[in-house]
Amino acid sequence: PIIYTTEAPDFRFVPLGGVEPLSMKEILDKTPVGQKYGWIxxxxxxxxxxVDSLGQVLSFPPIINGELTRLTPATRNLFIDITATDLKAAEDTLAILVTALADAGGIIRSVEVCYPNLRLVTPNLSEMDLKIELKKVNRLLGLRLKGEDAVECLARSRIDAEYDRGVLKAKIPRYRIDLMHPVDLVEEVAIGYGLDKLTPTLPSARNVGKPHPEIKILTYIREVCVGLGLTEVMNLSLTSEEALYTNLGRLPKEAIKVEEPKSSEHEYLRDLLIPSLLLNLSTNIHEPYPQRLFEIAKTFYRRGSVVEEYHLATVISHSEANYTEAKSLLEAVIQQAFGLKCETKPASNPLFIQGRCAEIKVGVVEGVVGEIRPEVLQAFNLRMPAAAFELNINQAVKQAATYYK
Known part of the structure; x- marks a missing residue:
């Protein structure tokens, strides 16, 4: 049998990819996966x-496997373990994984999992039944499908179904965990029918919409940045404490944090855009350089209530990226986007190298420019120098938008 148990932090074994035994505490502190997921x-x-019946370590979930489980080209038998804090999530993940391997030619065998008060035979690959009235399918899609046509559409989506007295009855494969509600069948019918065959129609309305004036200004600023050779990225407004504060040496004093976040990667509203751009660089370290990114998005602050303001941020990364290049780009952006002459004065900021940082104050546009500190680059696992600037363009956008109203 394979035993799921616990050990003290000083328990030692050879982790996957290792040579010498490490204590479980050392694995959390010293290995990349331990540093990333150890907080769990x-x-x-x-x-x-x-551990197996001989006491040999198979896995330290959810951190790392033992070296004993290393796969080689000669490996033919796999034991798949899914560890989760939610049983359904574990069963769903296992079903997807084993059916993918079976589709590649593997043979699925069962395992009995014994809990103190429960015994489960896994994987559970039983199908789920869903049904929906055909008239509802036709109403939502704007079609006039017959029962046999709808059944054929579902078959093209790899879903077995039958039509009986106005109702579609479908057998949902176990790996299709995305199908949870009868209305999900409508989408599968549409896919099987062919989305390209659906004729789009505009809803009838007496009012005609048009872009908001602020959107026109932001679009113009984006066009300026693209014209200067920058690539736009669009990140989520929520990010992690590590990216927004820890890696920058900042304290989350006025942070806006989500209550009970589902993920530690998405728990703080951004008050800066540059950390997200550094994350973009860290996930693209194997892509060609130079990398020149920009983002225009809302940032969030506590000023009594929560205030939202538009920011523009840019980062440049290559072997010779420096303050001079970042300032040159900053001057071009301010001149072309706002018709202003850039003015800077020396400043100090924990994000930038001392002596290679300046603050910007031109009319209602203000911000900061500089070379990213080596400690910050290291925290984001970046291998190349980087320089960046970030501007608060909120008032400038609002003022310019008044001319379009």
């Missing part, structure tokens, strides 16, 4: 572990 178990006095 770090607060507990004992850590979860999977």
């Amino acid at each position: 178990v770090a607060e507990h006095p004992r850590y979860p572990i999977l």
Whole structure:
């Protein structure tokens, strides 16, 4: 049998890819995966572990496997373990994984999992039944499909179904965990029918919409940045404490944090855009250089209530990226986008190298420009120098928008 148990942080084994035994605490502190996911178990006095009948370590979930489980081209038999805090999530993940392997020619075998009060045979690949009235399908899609036509459409989406007295009855494959409601069948019918065959129609309305004046200004600023050779990115407004504060040496004093976030990667509203751009660079370290990115998005602050303001941020990364290049780009953006002459004065900022940082104040446009500190680059696992600037363009956008009203 394979035993799921716990061990003290000083318990030692050879992690996957390692040569020497490390304690479980050392794995959390010293290995890349431990540093990334260690927070999940770090607060507990004992850590979860999977061992075989000989006491050999198979896995330290959810951190890393043992070296014993290394796969080679000669490997033919796989034991798949899914560890989760939610049973349904674990069963769904296992079903997707094993059916993908079966589709590649593998043979699925069952495992009995014994809990103190429950015994499960996994994987559970039983189908789910969904049904929906055909008239509802036709009403939502604007079609006049017959029962056999709808069944054929579902078959093209790899879903077995039958039509009986006005109702479509479908057998949902276990790996299709995205199908949760009868209305999801409508989308599968549409896909099987062919989205390109659907004729789009505009809803009848007496009012005619038009872009908001602020959107016109932001679009113009984007066109200026693209014309200067920058690539636009669009990040989520929520980010992690590590990216927004820890990596920059900032304290989350006035931070706006989501209550009970589903992920530590999305728990703080951004008050700066540059950290997100540095994350973009860190996920593209193997792409060609130079990399020149920009983003225009709302940032969020506490000023009694929560205030939203538009920011423009740019980052440049290559072997010779420096303050001079960033300032040159800044001057071009301010001149072409706002018709203003850039003025800077020396400043100090924890994000930038001392002596290679300046603040900007031109009319209602203000911000900061500089070379990113090596410690910050290291925190984001970046290998190339980087320079950046960020501008608060909120008032400039609002003022310019008044001319379009």
